[in-house]
Amino acid sequence: MAKTALTKYQKLECSGLWRESVQSQRREVVANLGMTSLILSDPKCEVALAHWSLPAVKRLNPGEMPALFAPDASDGETLEIDDNEMITALQTVHSAISAARPHPGRLRNSFFGIIAFGVLAIGALWLPDALEKHTASFLPRSTRQAIGQEALADLTRLTGQPCSAKSGLAALEKLSERLFGPDSGVKIIILRTGLARAQSLPGRMIVLPESLLAEQDGPEAAAGFALVARISAEMTDPMIPLLDHAGISATFRLLTTGTLPETAIAGYAETLIAAPLNLPADSILLSRFEMVGLATSPYANAHDPSGETTADLIEGDPFGNVIPPALLPDGDWVSLQDICSQ
Known part of the structure; x- marks a missing residue:
């Protein structure tokens, strides 16, 4: 009932x-x-x-x-x-x-039997996946951002602090606005080492390795990885794997009190980095890249230089025969490449 x-x-x-x-x-x-x-x-x-x-x-x-x-x-x-x-x-x-x-008046054993049945019923209905999804669906943006910052702090144990050259941060903000719009709340963060690919954190944060800037001739590849990470986050809430790492007890505490235990996120960085890659379908990527005015070939070539797994993205590049709008002015691209200089 x-x-x-x-x-x-x-x-x-x-x-x-x-x-x-x-x-x-x-x-x-x-x-x-x-x-x-x-x-x-x-x-x-x-x-x-x-x-x-x-x-x-x-x-x-x-x-x-x-x-x-x-x-x-x-x-x-x-x-x-x-x-x-x-x-x-x-x-x-x-x-x-x-x-x-x-x-009142029932035998004590019956009382405890009802409690045990209720606990088992809740476990069958909620735990673990449903509880995680339900909890994530009720979290306000401020709580997501706070948890995302905690996850980023854990990640920096392995990567060092985010790159923070002032002119580079300004260029990075322009790139985010260009890809996601001025009111999206999406924040792109560049990390020096320890990261092989783009990752999404709760609170609309995307972390990228510096290599995507240092080894490229323009911002298109880095922008492509950021866009793919955001599309993946829209399809699978990045809060879900974090709550899975935190465990049932911590997730229930978050649901009932609005906070996670202090140690709940510890070690999540290793789990995040080791997680298997789960990319959106090529048809989805081609549509979204075209929507934001971004060629798919630079991302595809950086993701798989052999082209074996990204052939459809290269052949179906919506800007294969035309020049797409510039992502950033040359000066901002230079500043972005130097974002880790400080």
Whole structure:
């Protein structure tokens, strides 16, 4: 019954007024009903402010409007909402969970048997892949960026700090805007050593090895690798393999509290680098490269100099017979090549 109620109202959200404690002022939040928790977020920056476990949520003023909800054992923490659909959803879920609880008077063994069955049922429904996907789908951009920065910090154990020459960073920002648009939020990062190919990190970060700049005559190959990495990230959320590395316990903590344990990402760099390459289909690449005005041949030749695995990208290059628009002015390309000089 609980599963049916949760499924019916999955991803329901509304605005509300949240008070963190008796002494706190009320503030506007967005309440998002997930499968296991009610997530309260700042509507301006999408930062998660609180996670309430659904079984703990109770209504303080039945029959009155606006409805006032609170978690068990709260220190004056409340949520005031007047959205009828959300109110009905919370009450339906609470009733379903209450009905599933054992009634007083049953044997202790039966009580523990129900708990064990519930744990096994949750494990069968959620763990591990579904829990990871569900958690990733609810993370606000700010949390993704913070986790991505932690993953980058772990990666720099092997690669050294990101290249940071000022003029090179400016050129890199221009390249990102040229490929993904000025409001995409995609950040390209260049690393000196330890990286053989482009990688995507949570928070729309793409890391590229310096060799893609040093060994090329122009920015087209590096741009191609960055574009392919972004397309791959759109198809497979880079948060998923990171949560798989962190483990079930850490993933559940992220879902319920909005944070990962301090050690959850440790060692992820080795896992990331060793992961098998999973490229999008050539037809997808040809379409996207043409869309952004980028030739596929420079990327294809750099990816496989033999041309055996990239023949379709070379033969089907949308700019094989014409010159595509310039990615960067010559001065910016020189600056980009020198990005690791400091």
